[in-house]
Amino acid sequence: xxxxxxxxxxxxxxxxxLSDISFNLQPGSFYFLTGPSGxxxxxxxxxxxxxxxxxxxxxxxxxxxxxxxxxxRLPGFRRRIGVVFQDFRLIPHLSxxxxxxxxxxxxxxxxxxxxxxVGEMLSWIGLSERADARPATLSxxxxxxxxxxxxxxxxxxxxVADEPTGNVDPEMAxxxxxxxxxxxxxxxxxxxxxxxxxxxxxxxxxQMMRLEKGRLADPTGALRYPPNRA
Amino acid sequence: xxxxxxxxxxxxxLPDRRLSGPTPWVIAILMTLTLLAAAAGIGxxxxxxxxxxxxxxxxxxxxVTANPVxxxxxxxxxxxxxxxxPYVRTARAxxxxxxxxxxxxxFGGEDGDDPVLKSLPLPALIDVDxxxxxxxxxxxxxxxxxxxxxxxxxxxPHAEWLGPVARLIRSLAWVAGGLVxxxxxxxxxxxIMTARAALGTHYxxxxxxxxxxxxxxxxxxxxxxxxxxxxxxxxxxxxxxxxAILLLIGWQWSRVTAGLAATASLGAAGWALxxxxxxxxxxxxxxxxxxxxxxxxxxxx
Numbered sequence: 001x002x003x004x005x006x007x008x009x010x011x012x013x014x015x016x017x018l019s020d021i022s023f024n025l026q027p028g029s030f031y032f033l034t035g036p037s038g039x040x041x042x043x044x045x046x047x048x049x050x051x052x053x054x055x056x057x058x059x060x061x062x063x064x065x066x067x068x069x070x071x072x073r074l075p076g077f078r079r080r081i082g083v084v085f086q087d088f089r090l091i092p093h094l095s096x097x098x099x100x101x102x103x104x105x106x107x108x109x110x111x112x113x114x115x116x117x118v119g120e121m122l123s124w125i126g127l128s129e130r131a132d133a134r135p136a137t138l139s140x141x142x143x144x145x146x147x148x149x150x151x152x153x154x155x156x157x158x159x160v161a162d163e164p165t166g167n168v169d170p171e172m173a174x175x176x177x178x179x180x181x182x183x184x185x186x187x188x189x190x191x192x193x194x195x196x197x198x199x200x201x202x203x204x205x206x207q208m209m210r211l212e213k214g215r216l217a218d219p220t221g222a223l224r225y226p227p228n229r230a
Numbered sequence: 231x232x233x234x235x236x237x238x239x240x241x242x243x244l245p246d247r248r249l250s251g252p253t254p255w256v257i258a259i260l261m262t263l264t265l266l267a268a269a270a271g272i273g274x275x276x277x278x279x280x281x282x283x284x285x286x287x288x289x290x291x292x293x294v295t296a297n298p299v300x301x302x303x304x305x306x307x308x309x310x311x312x313x314x315x316p317y318v319r320t321a322r323a324x325x326x327x328x329x330x331x332x333x334x335x336x337f338g339g340e341d342g343d344d345p346v347l348k349s350l351p352l353p354a355l356i357d358v359d360x361x362x363x364x365x366x367x368x369x370x371x372x373x374x375x376x377x378x379x380x381x382x383x384x385x386x387p388h389a390e391w392l393g394p395v396a397r398l399i400r401s402l403a404w405v406a407g408g409l410v411x412x413x414x415x416x417x418x419x420x421x422i423m424t425a426r427a428a429l430g431t432h433y434x435x436x437x438x439x440x441x442x443x444x445x446x447x448x449x450x451x452x453x454x455x456x457x458x459x460x461x462x463x464x465x466x467x468x469x470x471x472x473x474a475i476l477l478l479i480g481w482q483w484s485r486v487t488a489g490l491a492a493t494a495s496l497g498a499a500g501w502a503l504x505x506x507x508x509x510x511x512x513x514x515x516x517x518x519x520x521x522x523x524x525x526x527x528x529x530x531x
Contacts, residue, residue, distance in 0.1 A: 051437075051441060072445070075440075076443070077443075078440070083441055083442075089437075102442060103442045107443065150442070
């Protein structure tokens with residue numbers, strides 16, 4: 001599904017932030033991306049959700065080379081990826097319902113066809129009663145649930161979450177993780193960047209990707225050559 | 231389409247703060263000035279054209295023979311002879327009453343009954359209009375005819391004394407046209423700055439829209455619509471103010487009947503151009519906004 005081969009990333013003339021990153025993400029798998037602050041987790045995620053092109057190397061997503069891909073083809077790929085940010089990035093003047101509906105509206109789904117999925121999603125995250133509330137009136141946990149609902153409503157093949165539990169209490173963190181797990185069971189590949197060791201231990205069969213000083217630790221080669229593809 | 235159609239739900243992606251910024255007001259001021267400059271340019275150009283047409287082929291023959299009877303006979307003979315020439319369109323003897331009325335404006339007896347005015351030895355004047363063609367040759371032939379029919383008469387080509395005035399008016403019309411172009415460029419610059427400011431203000435929303443798969447065209451249409459509507463408000467306001475000013479000036483101008491001022495008017499084509507300018511301005515604003523937005527969005531991955 002996602003293949004990084006000898007990928008490097010630099011901003012400006014300084015040295016590389018990420019060097020020689022190589023891995024294969026398997027469809028339907030669950031990955032945790034860990035590492036100390038400044039290790040390059042967010043930069044790696046940016047390349048995963050197509051907000052950043054690598055400086056070198058090969059990135060293949062859904063079978064296509066993204067490095068050389070013309071810019072105008074990127075939106076089609078982005079619609080297959082859901083992104084959850086630590087700071088939620090909800091659009092402040094839109095209601096929870098409209099924030100969640102955004103990906104479907106952008107994809108051209110009619111109002112008639114999107115009302116059902118949006119209602120289901122609101123119910124799934126437990127915010128049906130607060131559908132018309134603006135983000136500023138929601139708690140941190142509620143905002144994060146809306147952000148997750150927005151990320152998954154279009155049924156993405158890949159879900160990328162950057163410290164999704166960083167701004168919520170432990171109980172809410174577990175609930176959010178449960179949402180990711182449920183989505184993963186439906187076949188979505190999930191990549192969650194986190195510092196939270198307790199969170200990692202809660203998901204069976206989750207694989208760990210550890211970044212240190214811009215390099216991916218892969219001592220057994222399992223990330224680059226997954227067992228079922230080796 | 232000048233103002234793109236955007237579904238209502240998509241419009242809500244930008245907060246509804248219409249007319250809150252300076253853009254509509256700046257555009258209104260520029261539009262007022264543009265229309266006034268355009269109206270002045272059109273009026274001056276038409277005036278210059280009218281004067282040019284009037285003077286290009288007209289001469290006045292002034293017969294100053296001292297004997298009034300001989301002078302009248304020479305005038306009548308010259309008028310008849312000139313009218314018969316193939317290169318002359320019309321030849322008209324200026325009536326004495328017309329001369330007296332004109333001079334009366336300076337001598338104080340416009341009805342011509344002033345004894346001083348009546349005692350003046352007035353020349354006989356023949357206005358000759360040439361048909362289109364080679365002016366110098368026509369003038370030479372008329373000179374020969376005048377020398378034969380009314381020796382000593384003077385020929386005064388109107389272009390000699392009104393030509394510089396017509397050229398000055400034409401130059402002023404070009405200046406007005408230049409001002410219109412400059413103000414249109416200034417309006418386009420305002421739209422470009424507005425588009426860039428809007429992108430800066432809503433950068434977080436744009437980034438999010440990109441990440442969930444919005445295309446540049448989808449995002450640009452949102453902003454293009456907003457900018458086009460704000461600009462249209464400004465243009466409508468500016469046009470209304472300019473129309474009020476022009477109608478007031480037009481009403482006052484309609485009372486001016488004398489001299490060069492009477493030749494200035496907008497005409498149907500001029501009014502049509504003035505009406506078209508606001509629509510062209512809205513189209514230009516929408517196009518400028520679109521190109522600015524697309525160029526700026528291309529810099530974002």
